[in-house]
Amino acid sequence: MLFNSYTFLVLFLPLTLVVFQLLRRGNQRMAMGWLVAMSLLYYGWWNPDPSKPWTPFYLILICTSCMINFWIGRFLAAHTFTPKGRLILGLGLTANLGVLFYYKYIGLFERTMEALTLGKFSIPDVVLPLGLSFFTFQKIAFLVDAYRGKTSKYNFLDFLLFVTFFPQLIAGPIVHHNEIMPQIQRTVSPSRRSVDLSVGISLFAMGLFKKVVIADNLAMVANPLFGAVAAAGGRDLTMLEAWAAAISYSLQLYFDFSGYSDMAIGAARMFGIKLPVNFHSPYKATSIVDFWRRWHITLSRFLRDYVYFSLGGNRKGPILRYSNLLITMLLGGLWHGAGWTYILWGGMHGLFLCVNHAWFALRKKLSIPALPKPLAIFLTFVVVVAAWVPFRAGAFELAANGSAQEALRATKSILASMFGLNGFEGWPNAAASEVKFSWAMRAMSCVLIVWLMPNSQQVMRRYFPSIGLRGLLAKTSMPGPRRFWQWRPTWQWTVFTVILVMGSIYEFDKVSEFIYFQF
Structure with a gap:
């Protein structure tokens, strides 16, 4: 259901x-x-x-x-x-x-x-x-x-x-x-119940809109492009197509998982129960370490507390620390899917984390200044997008007639096209293209939403919609001055919530499962 x-x-x-x-x-x-x-x-x-x-x-x-x-x-x-x-x-x-x-x-x-x-x-x-x-x-x-x-x-x-x-x-x-x-x-008191209900419904509506209106439409760009590579006799994508495929899927996964997290937290809040925050603008991360503090936060917490620390954490020197990081992330990749491409994805993130921690240590030792924040966010985003390619290709491995070889071939082809190893071509002509150029550009422009707009937890922050939000926003005042975009129980926000629900219902002709239901 x-x-x-x-x-x-x-x-x-x-x-x-x-x-x-x-x-x-x-x-x-x-x-x-x-x-x-x-x-x-x-x-x-x-x-x-x-x-x-x-x-x-x-x-x-x-x-x-x-x-x-x-x-x-x-x-x-x-x-x-x-x-x-x-x-x-x-x-x-x-x-x-x-x-x-x-x-x-x-x-x-x-x-x-x-x-x-x-x-x-x-x-x-x-x-x-x-x-x-x-x-x-x-x-x-x-x-x-x-x-x-x-x-x-x-x-x-x-x-x-x-x-x-x-x-x-x-x-x-x-x-x-x-x-x-x-x-x-x-x-809880009756007054608290009414707050829980209004906060929960609003947050659920935001998540529903993210999933149905944004994520499912992004899939209409990502799926044909990935499918063109994986199909029997499939072709290599052009450089622009490969980036469109990778970014569209990265955004699809972002809005799909963010939407589900909002809906889960919102539904629970209707019953007076707060769930822990699980998603906090991960594409605004300034490093891979920061990314894993923002993406699937509760999984990161479990892997840290019950795997990484159990292996010894960072208590036995840098070599064992990096080994423990790699093992933890390989297991994290395997948790996501029973396929070698998911293990590859976990290994890539384990390697990225090791490099990230080594860079932090070198910066501290040599007093090297940090990268400007916009550049750090952009570089982190590029690395994360590249890592999502084998993650998406995992669907080809787990398909009824799929194989690891097929998924790895698709991964290699798309990554090679992204970084110019298959040439530097732009968008193919209409006869050869899988999706319209305008659709791909609109899909990739959604990255501006995740970079420039506040997330749903920030919108609802004055009502503390989830557990752990205070810690994530510790660097800012809580609750701080009220912003015009922050939610409050007014008729204007009620109308906005109704619009979100109506827009979602309009798109219900293509109902699809959440990506994380597969895991």
Whole structure:
């Protein structure tokens, strides 16, 4: 059930919200129980093969997993830093990662072994359950924190809602138990509820517009250009086409993920729950280090706290620090997709981070001044755009009849064209072009939106729409002087929100999944 579908917008969300508000007036626990039931309905609505009857298997899978992890967490909380606790923690982590490996990576394992051995493996095809990567990380963090004595005594209903809460279930943010569970257990005043509702609806409308009106239209430029390279007998793009393809996809992914993050945070806020901020103008980053403080913030936090620090972080010298960075980012790439092109993307970012940290150290040692901010933003953007090429090519590897060779060939071709190795041609004539030149130019001009306009979190900042916003805006006054573009509960903003929703509904003829639903 997509956020950008009539079923969700007209039926599921209003029904869930109205009944929740009515129940909350009398009994907070009943309201939370209703939210759990509707979250499970939201998840169970999914049918991986519409041509076959619906199956409850995946709903049973997530409920059983939640039950087992809850009781393991209770055991670990009573056996912190003990040999028995360490053994049970290891078994719990192995079980969670084993389920993730089977459903997400068994196909990659099969293809890789066939390529290495030239043999044929008959591993049954499996369907990746929705959101498995996201809620697996949440449960892993919960178990590790329970072993470290950082969890409170929660009941099973609270834990189940923490894992299955529908706004963040499918594609994040990757929430932490100490962020969500205290909010589940508290009651709020009627005045606070009205603020939550108005803030949530406005933020949800902004995200819906980003996804439906901007991201899906950018896909109409990026997809044909990437497809022209990957097609059987495909051609190399011209230099201008290659940059149009890479920038259009970079912007499509930006608005798709930013839109989903706004919709998730907005939907949760309608129910009085704040989710952590997950996206903060990453294309305004002045370095790769800064980029990963702004892009998929909750994934970066998980990788830092539970992978990078567990490997030793930067405590054992620069060589091991850079090794730990590379390993962490390779695993981050693998988390995004069961393909070698995703691993390549993660490795590229790991290398970029190593170079970035080495440059910072050299600047400090030699007192070299920082690059001017506009130049730093531009160079970072170019590097990030180039890295998105293998990320997008991963779709060719994971396609039904795709292969790593095909995806890597497309990656090599587009990167070569971008940097002039296939010539310096401009746009081809109309007979040879995949998309209109004017469409491509409009698509690439959207970069001005992400560079010059405030993001939705900044627009809503006076009402603190998400957890962690204060830290991101620490260098500026909070809340600071009111700007004309900052949201407030007025009739003008109500009209603007209605316009966003109407514009989104107008584009509903091409409803598509969010890109991060694939991960």
